[in-house]
């Protein structure tokens with residue numbers, strides 16, 4: 364099967380999901396061609412094991428993000444067949460537009476794939492799984508961390524093409540995140556707080572523990588709304604869906620809309636004073652305790668690791 | 669010439685209306701509803717409550733506030749079985765000017781190409797060149813529809829919008845990016861997909877609810893929109909409940925925190 368992968372990369376380098384997409388492509392018998400929008404990450408892409416070839420797609424339109432022009436340029440640079448992109452916000456947008464322009468279906472957020480082509484994806488925020496059978500070409504986005512990354516022993520050839528397209532979205536201003544903290548959607552460990560933290564004045568207790576282990580700080584919607592925290596750290600149905608290796612929930616009851624955003628984490632630790640809190644239903648390790656006692660203990664335990 | 673059937677006549681040719689906005693609203697199981705699977709499919713008849721998909725409510729709210737600040741007509745469009753008309757009435761109760769229902773009995777029988785073709789045709793039929801929708805629907809969690817409809821309309825698109833304003837030169841919006849946010853400008857034709865915004869969602873009052881009951885709904889189906897919905901090439905083979913997770917270990921009191929951290933290191937091997 365012919366698979367073209369749209370690399371996920373930025374100025375800081377290639378995103379690990381790119382090598383994970385290669386694993387998914389190899390699994391269905393492909394030696395994928397990797398397209399690097401704006402040429403970003405092309406050398407790293409060439410060294411991923413299993414990659415057939417790499418194409419740097421250059422063009423003025425790649426200076427800022429306009430999904431429409433990116434998709435048009437990437438479509439001109441790629442052959443027919445199946446396309447993989449990352450199930451990140453930009454990846455999903457590019458995938459949907461490339462598919463619509465080719466008149467083929469798009470399947471978002473695949474967590475499993477098999478030859479033929481069959482894909483599996485979570486729906487209803489993980490309350491159910493869907494298996495879809497595709498006859499013919501399609502565009503698939505791959506959920507980050509759903510597949511192991513391919514190794515780095517490859518040496519594919521890199522070529523460059525130039526395909527620019529008119530840009531219809533003008534960026535007037537980029538506004539950096541208020542804090543330099545890790546993004547909850549990217550971090551390996553997320554530690555989230557909820558209303559049980561009492562007040563915003565106690566938030567630093569959570570941040571201190573997070574800093575100790577290099578974790579991102581997340582929050583329930585209740586505290587984002589009531590304490591004026593940035594929506595970018597909200598975890599859940601109307602916030603971010605996170606799949607870290609470790610999710611620590613502190614003073615969060617575990618409402619169904621919160622679970623929707625974190626239940627697919629690999630390991631979940633819950634700290635709550637109420638033994639009947641629903642969050643314990645998804646926890647691998649549940650600790651019935653006040654955060655006032657548990658967070659200092661967590662700090663001590665982490666510092667003696 | 670499109671067959672303009674959207675309930676009643678509205679549009680930028682009328683006084684005070686500077687632009688026509690179509691809002692795509694999907695009527696989905698409420699976020700509190702339990703999702704069960706029976707016979708390899710999500711059991712829709714067991715869903716206790718249906719609602720407008722949460723991000724679509726923010727899209728609608730944004731359109732209504734542009735209507736107030738800049739002057740716009742707002743047409744709510746839904747595609748789905750007859751129960752979806754309730755979603756249109758809910759939209760009318762808070763201020764949508766016109767309602768369009770595209771009748772499809774089983775949305776899960778359509779792949780993205782069919783779904784987007786129907787919605788793009790329905791939008792075109794209203795004459796609107798600005799489309800607001802959710803960044804992803806609560807059932808599919810996909811995020812395909814906005815950019816896909818934009819492609820079919822030959823329109824610009826931005827996703828993850830948290831703020832929008834309109835003036836004579838076009839739209840200015842704030843969109844979420846991996847580095848934070850960007851302020852961007854674009855002009856019609858365009859599609860904006862909404863994230864949660866800071867706006868308080870307006871609630872219907874009694875007068876709004878009464879008016880919404882009487883509001884005409886422009887009815888369409890695939891044939892009247894000229895869309896062939898047969899021949900989806902991506903088809904659902906089955907639905908299943910999520911993999912069962914083994915029950916976790918419970919500990920009483922903060923004195924066990926150290927123990928749990930040791931287990932995270934030695935059992936789970938995540939530290």
Ligand SMILES: Cc1cc2nc3c(=O)[nH]c(=O)nc-3n(C[C@H](O)[C@H](O)[C@H](O)COP(=O)(O)OP(=O)(O)OC[C@H]3O[C@@H](n4cnc5c(N)ncnc54)[C@H](O)[C@@H]3O)c2cc1C
Pocket residue numbers: 556557558559560561582583584585586597598599600601602603613614615616617618619620621624634635636637640652653654655699722
């Ligand atoms: C359409 C819709 C979308 C939503 N989207 C989201 C979403 O994206 N994300 C989200 O999180 N929510 C979302 N919600 C809200 C959700 O329903 C809950 O209201 C919210 O998650 C509750 O937040 P919480 O757990 O922080 O607060 P609470 O439910 O008030 O829970 C606080 C918890 O803290 C515990 N506690 C109290 N004191 C202490 C202490 N000293 N030490 C330890 N524990 C303590 C309590 O036992 C309790 O369990 C949504 C709701 C709707 C209707």
Ligand SMILES: Nc1ncnc2c1ncn2[C@@H]1O[C@H](COP(=O)(O)O)[C@@H](O)[C@H]1O
Pocket residue numbers: 692693694695721723724745746747748775783800801802803804805806808809810811812813814
């Ligand atoms: N059947 C539908 N009727 C109306 N709007 C829809 C429909 N399907 C999708 N949409 C819109 O497109 C958005 C994204 O849907 P999706 O691509 O399925 O995640 C939704 O939030 C709605 O605004």
